[in-house]
Amino acid sequence: xxxxDNELLDRYAAGDESAFEELVRRxxxxxxxxxxxxxxxxxxxxxxxxxxxVQAFLHHRTFRRESSFRTWLFQIGLNQCRNAIRDRARLTxxxxxxxxxxxxxxxxxxxxxxxxxxxxxxxxxxxxxxQREALVLRVYHNHAFAEIGAIMSCSEGTxxxxxxxxxxxxxxxxxxxxxxx
Amino acid sequence: xNCTDVKEWTVAYLxxxxxxxxxxxxxxxxxxxPVCRDEMEAxxxxxxxxxxxxxxxxxxxxxxxxxxHVRHQLVHAQGEATPLQRPSRxxxxxxxxxxxxxxxxxxxxxxxxxxxxxxxxxLEPRNxxxxxxxxxxTQSPVEGKSDLPHIVEADWEDFGEEDPDMVLVEMASxxxxxxxxxxxxxx
Numbered sequence: 001x002x003x004x005d006n007e008l009l010d011r012y013a014a015g016d017e018s019a020f021e022e023l024v025r026r027x028x029x030x031x032x033x034x035x036x037x038x039x040x041x042x043x044x045x046x047x048x049x050x051x052x053x054v055q056a057f058l059h060h061r062t063f064r065r066e067s068s069f070r071t072w073l074f075q076i077g078l079n080q081c082r083n084a085i086r087d088r089a090r091l092t093x094x095x096x097x098x099x100x101x102x103x104x105x106x107x108x109x110x111x112x113x114x115x116x117x118x119x120x121x122x123x124x125x126x127x128x129x130x131q132r133e134a135l136v137l138r139v140y141h142n143h144a145f146a147e148i149g150a151i152m153s154c155s156e157g158t159x160x161x162x163x164x165x166x167x168x169x170x171x172x173x174x175x176x177x178x179x180x181x
Numbered sequence: 182x183n184c185t186d187v188k189e190w191t192v193a194y195l196x197x198x199x200x201x202x203x204x205x206x207x208x209x210x211x212x213x214x215p216v217c218r219d220e221m222e223a224x225x226x227x228x229x230x231x232x233x234x235x236x237x238x239x240x241x242x243x244x245x246x247x248x249x250h251v252r253h254q255l256v257h258a259q260g261e262a263t264p265l266q267r268p269s270r271x272x273x274x275x276x277x278x279x280x281x282x283x284x285x286x287x288x289x290x291x292x293x294x295x296x297x298x299x300x301x302x303x304l305e306p307r308n309x310x311x312x313x314x315x316x317x318x319t320q321s322p323v324e325g326k327s328d329l330p331h332i333v334e335a336d337w338e339d340f341g342e343e344d345p346d347m348v349l350v351e352m353a354s355x356x357x358x359x360x361x362x363x364x365x366x367x368x
Contacts (some may be wrong), residue, residue, distance in 0.1 A: 005296050020248070020252065021248045021252075022245065023224070024248040024251050025244075025247075025248060028244060028245070028248070031237075032236075032247075033236050036236045037236065041241055042237070044207050045278050046239065046243070046247075049247075050247070050251050050254050053251040053255075054251060054254045054255045054258050057251075057255050058258055058259070064286070087335055095357075112256075120230055120231070121233065121234075124231075135231070138196075139228070139232060141233045145198070154317065160193070161193070164192045164193070167192045167224060167227060167228065168192065169225045170227050170231070172232065174226075174227055
């Protein structure tokens with residue numbers, strides 16, 4: 001049976017280098033995926049994923065183990081993402097509400113798949129930070145809303161609301177058509 | 182349940198994040214409302230497209246080397262930690278035995294305090310003793326303060342960023358020199 005993250009952390013704290021490698025390998029894809037979905041380019045995602053682990057191991061003694069190590073990594077990773085997004089200002093600040101609506105649904109059949117993907121990526125990048133975080137954690141990492149709240153340092157209800165608003169905005173931009181009253 | 186209610190619960194319905202009774206009511210409404218069905222399908226399509234968005238795999242080499250990159254950065258970050266963040270390094274006394282610096286600092290502080298207290302006791306005038314109290318103690322440049330507290334405060338401020346061991350050694354030498362000059366010179 002595989003060792004738990006906390007057992008590996010204990011071994012790392014005792015100076016066992018193999019525990020360090022095991023912990024990184026166990027979570028590297030998840031942390032990279034989170035970073036990539038928030039920053040949308042490989043170089044930034046790789047850099048940020050490394051920084052996330054460095055911060056975790058630098059401060060591993062402050063991890064109180066009230067949540068899982070994975071959740072803690074997500075918290076650190078999201079903080080790193082926020083800093084990166086603000087510092088580098090690489091993402092658009094356009095408000096998705098201001099984007100033009102897509103063509104009516106009957107013309108979607110002829111729209112190119114690549115164009116749709118680009119539009120989706122653009123719409124995701126234009127989401128407010130918190131909505132985007134909730135969306136990524138829910139859709140791509142299958143977190144429960146309570147866990148999303150823990151990661152984002154907000155209530156479960158706030159996490160749900162952020163997710164709901166994100167999906168609703170994407171629906172308006174991607175699918176188009178008139179909003180119903 | 183009307184169309185507005187269903188619209189409000191659309192995302193939660195697709196996420197299976199509703200109570201069973203609410204799910205039954207929405208399902209019943211959808212069966213008789215094509216507009217709401219279309220809306221539900223539109224939101225579902227958004228979620229499907231979102232799920233399909235894959236992250237490009239950077240490749241095996243990237244993953245194999247990733248822990249080493251983290252380790253390298255970690256070592257670098259630990260090297261940049263400020264002296265206060267680093268664990269205190271053991272000192273090696275003349276015996277060759279490694280000793281942590283903070284117990285040494287504590288012991289030196291206690292020795293200083295005891296020494297100062299004993300000196301004060303020696304110089305305190307006794308009944309029938311030498312008329313030392315007729316010889317006023319030299320005042321410090323700061324009015325109203327005796328030499329000892331002034332020295333201690335000033336030196337701690339001066340050496341606030343220094344190695345505590347060196348501060349104590351330096352303080353002890355200053356305190357001793359000044360105290361001896363003052364006290365024994367007057368005697």
